[in-house]
Amino acid sequence: MTLGLVNANPVVHAKKERVARTEDLHSNFVRDIRDPEHPYSLEQLSVLSEESITVDDKLGRILITFTPTIQHCSMATVIGLCLRVKLQECFPPHYKVDIKVAPGSHADEEAVNKQLNDKERVAAALENPNLRQLVDECLYSNEL
Template sequence: MLLTLLGVLHIIASSLRSKEGDEAQGQGSDVMDQCSNGDSHHIDSNQLELDGLAGDIYDMIKDIRDPEKPNSLEDLAVVFEEGVQVKPLTDGSDRYNIKINFTPTVPHCHLATLIGLCLRVKLERTLPDKHKVDIFVTKGTHATEDEINKQINDKERIAAAMENPNLKQLVENCVKDDDY
């Protein structure tokens, strides 16, 4: 799957560079899409590729196990496809800002920070490190979402948490790729 993702990233980067060249020549890079009723409309090919990359990233995180239950985060509707967004960084490189929103099962879920940590660890291990990853509790779904968001997006706190052997083992059990 990592090789597929890297291939998609390469295609997207090439496409973005190509689009910049096309636009400079006034040609654009929209793709014509024929609907079943015969109407045609333009779909931005770059957005289609970004949506495909978001789908690949969702596939990476959907099978992470819940720390308490024998279910995946997808099974519990903690992660969802619409919660994964990918946008190119504005520095002109082939890097992306990957934003993940997740919804804890209850507003006072005491494991929300751990779930965020599992998401971050899985993505950091799977994605090339050149991308910016932001993980957030979906707005309005947890009583302490601001504190959780701060913790799971702070590299020093993440590193410190992963130094704890018990916490590290718990994360490892959640992110392993085995079928359950």
């Protein structure tokens, strides 16, 4: 789907063993989301980890903070869309979801965060058939 790789040689990390903790039970839902540019999961590229996901069932809130592999990652919004779609599938609609890039990890941090947390922008993006296909490939790829 992309014309050229922005980060052609990313650092790939081994998948971590899961430690069963009550507060982390909901974090496994994002374990196998594939990166839009590479055949690796977001976890393998250290874009996302269990520690970067906070689920508060009592308040019905979810906060995900992810770290793009490079400062000028053109796929940061696609990654955020993938996370949002996956959350919508796994959690009841009453949960308040915030998805953000880690502070200082992206050159356009404020713009990316604004785009990922604006319902109208998210809905418009997911109506684009090419973008929706890319999101679906990241979520439902069996290559991991």
